Amino acid sequence: MIILGIDTAIRCTGYGVIQLDKMSDIKVLDCGIIKNTQKMKHSECLRRISGGIKELVDHFKPNSASIEDAFYGKNIKTSMILSMARGAAIAAVSEYKLPVFTYSPRSAKKAIVGTGKGSKAQIALMLANLLGINTIDIPLDSTDALALAICHGQNKIRPELSTFLTNEI
Amino acid sequence: MIILGIDTAIRCTGYGVIQLDKMSDIKVLDCGIIKNTQKMKHSECLRRISGGIKELVDHFKPNSASIEDAFYGKNIKTSMILSMARGAAIAAVSEYKLPVFTYSPRSAKKAIVGTGKGSKAQIALMLANLLGINTIDIPLDSTDALALAICHGQNKIRPELSTFLTNEI
Numbered sequence: 341m342i343i344l345g346i347d348t349a350i351r352c353t354g355y356g357v358i359q360l361d362k363m364s365d366i367k368v369l370d371c372g373i374i375k376n377t378q379k380m381k382h383s384e385c386l387r388r389i390s391g392g393i394k395e396l397v398d399h400f401k402p403n404s405a406s407i408e409d410a411f412y413g414k415n416i417k418t419s420m421i422l423s424m425a426r427g428a429a430i431a432a433v434s435e436y437k438l439p440v441f442t443y444s445p446r447s448a449k450k451a452i453v454g455t456g457k458g459s460k461a462q463i464a465l466m467l468a469n470l471l472g473i474n475t476i477d478i479p480l481d482s483t484d485a486l487a488l489a490i491c492h493g494q495n496k497i498r499p500e501l502s503t504f505l506t507n508e509i
Numbered sequence: 510m511i512i513l514g515i516d517t518a519i520r521c522t523g524y525g526v527i528q529l530d531k532m533s534d535i536k537v538l539d540c541g542i543i544k545n546t547q548k549m550k551h552s553e554c555l556r557r558i559s560g561g562i563k564e565l566v567d568h569f570k571p572n573s574a575s576i577e578d579a580f581y582g583k584n585i586k587t588s589m590i591l592s593m594a595r596g597a598a599i600a601a602v603s604e605y606k607l608p609v610f611t612y613s614p615r616s617a618k619k620a621i622v623g624t625g626k627g628s629k630a631q632i633a634l635m636l637a638n639l640l641g642i643n644t645i646d647i648p649l650d651s652t653d654a655l656a657l658a659i660c661h662g663q664n665k666i667r668p669e670l671s672t673f674l675t676n677e678i
Contacts, residue, residue, distance in 0.1 A: 382678050386596055387603035410593075412585050420579050423589040427555055427596025434556035509551050 341496065342369065344402040344433070345489030346393065347481070348425040350385050351376050354479070355393070356486030357400045360493045368471050369400055371482040382421070386428040393432040405433045406492035408484070409442045409507075430509065440509050443491050447504040448484060451491035463487055510665065511538065513571040513602070514658030515562065516650070517594040519554050520545050522561070523648070525655030526569045529662045537640050538569055540651040551590070555597040562601040574602045575661035577653070578611045578676075599678065609678050612660050616673040617653060620660035632656055 341361065347354040356371040374392040376385040396402075407429065413419040430440055446456035452466045463483040468475040470490075478486065495504055510530065516523040525540040543561040545554040565571075576598065582588040599609055615625035621635045632652040637644040639659075647655065664673055 383599050383603040383609045386600040387606075390600040390604065410586075410589050412589070416581050416585055416588065417579075419585065420581070420588055420592040423592035424579075424596030424599065427593030428600035430552050430593065431555040431559040431597035431600060434552040435559065437556075440552045 341404075341493070342400055342402040343489040343492050343496075344393075344396060344400065344405045344438075345485040345487070345492070346405060346407045346429050346433075347484040347488060348389065348407065348422065348429045350382065350389075350421050350425045351378065352481050353389050353392070353425065353429065354482040354485035355396060356482050356489045357396060357402060358486065358489045358493060360490075360497065362497060366471055366490065366493065368473060368477075368486065370396070371478060371486055373479050373481045382424065386424060389425055390428045390432040393429055394435065397433060397436050397438065402438065404492065404496075405438050405440045406488040407440060407442055407509075408448070408488060409444045411445070441492050441495075441506050442509050443488055443504055443506055445484065447506075448487040448491045451494050451504065452487045460484070510573075510662070511569055511571040512658040512661050512665075513562075513565060513569065513574045513607075514654040514656070514661070515574060515576045515598050515602075516653040516657060517558065517576065517591065517598045519551065519558075519590050519594045520547065521650050522558050522594065522598065523651040523654035524562070524565060525651050525658045526565060526571060527655065527658045527662060529659075529666065531666060535640055535659065535662065537642060537655065539565070540647060540655055542648055542650045551593065555593060558594055559597045559601040562598055563604065566602060566605050566607065571607060573661065573665075574607050574609045575657040576609060576611055576678075577617070577657060578613045580614070610661050610664075611676050611678050612657055612673055614653065616675075617656040617660045620663055620673065621656045629653070 345356040357369040526538040
């Protein structure tokens, strides 16, 4: 089973592609970020997010995608820009008819560190340990995306043990 | 000059394609809606919005797209879902490197009826008059999209007369 985790943001979208058959055997196929500069227009950012995700799906042929729940930030303008980025990302994976599942940021962190809190650096350390790779190979902005992918993997493989609420969006 | 106007919404996205050289000679090449049922998942709705818009761009080869400004509704959840639809639509036209311009709903209405207010039926009537077609040929949910396209046309052709604020997004 191959899962694409996506942590969308207009200027920096993290992604993580994992392959797993059982929870004790998770492989990272790829992880990284789609970086957009501050100067880029939103339309260009969205084009790059959509294009980048489609390249990943083309290459790795994941079975499903896992992204963050929409959460309602204090700043409505920021929340709406984030929602645009989510819309572009979801439309991109849906072009391939991939099912898309959502998890709260808290659930994703809990899947890795056991609690709903933790810095990106802590999560990178736990991920490196879990996946048997070096933290240096995990860009900090891709940790949440990897966590989202693993969280969904846990839900699929051991649903009886998983307490993570999910929705197919 | 060919302009694609898009009035996005998750369940019903209106579109209007116009061709114009001067303001007195506007032709409607197409107008209609991309309709999604209430039962469809958001991912499927976004896929259909993106796919529908790409078909229009493929077919009519517009020079630019005109869409509504992001506006901050009272209901943040609704605003965020609308933003997802906008994100999918903007990413779709940006794939073709089309410039995307935004106008307030008020500006778009003003371009047609002279004031910032007016029901869809009133706008359809004014549009039919302006374009020399029957109101029956204008689906009500595409009136705002046509108004957005015409508003952008006015801005491009007679910028000295236009008072509509625009942003290239």
